[in-house]
Amino acid sequence: MRGVGAILRPAARGARVSTPARWFPRTPARSVVALKTPIKVELVAGKTYRWCVCGRSKKQPFCDGSHFFQRTGLSPLKFKAQETRMVALCTCKATQRPPYCDGTHRSERVQKAEVGSPL
Numbered sequence: 001m002r003g004v005g006a007i008l009r010p011a012a013r014g015a016r017v018s019t020p021a022r023w024f025p026r027t028p029a030r031s032v033v034a035l036k037t038p039i040k041v042e043l044v045a046g047k048t049y050r051w052c053v054c055g056r057s058k059k060q061p062f063c064d065g066s067h068f069f070q071r072t073g074l075s076p077l078k079f080k081a082q083e084t085r086m087v088a089l090c091t092c093k094a095t096q097r098p099p100y101c102d103g104t105h106r107s108e109r110v111q112k113a114e115v116g117s118p119l
């Protein structure tokens with residue numbers, strides 16, 4: 001008769017063990033182009049937002065948790081609005097001043113890229 005330890009240690013029986021490295025790869029995935037134009041949103045002063053970095057969110061330009069469920073190794077950019085105002089948030093994920101659009105989406109590199117693929 002086996003002890004409780006054999007049940008709690010599946011590796012001891014030759015079972016494949018899931019390691020954190022398999023769930024959270026060390027090399028993060030690349031961001032993908034979500035859209036090729038920015039989205040204008042009104043940010044409210046004092047409110048915290050999570051801008052999608054991976055480009056896989058269905059709630060662009062904000063995070064919906066896709067980076068986690070698709071195991072990208074990426075994290076959203078959390079920021080707090082300093083004032084209430086309309087802003088253009090990047091959706092091509094190539095901006096040099098995230099989360100705001102800086103016009104990079106007009107470049108040939110972004111315009112030739114497929115939506116849903118990395119740059």
Ligand code: FES
Nearest residue numbers: 090091092101104
């Ligand atoms: S949408 Fe990304 S730079 Fe404008």
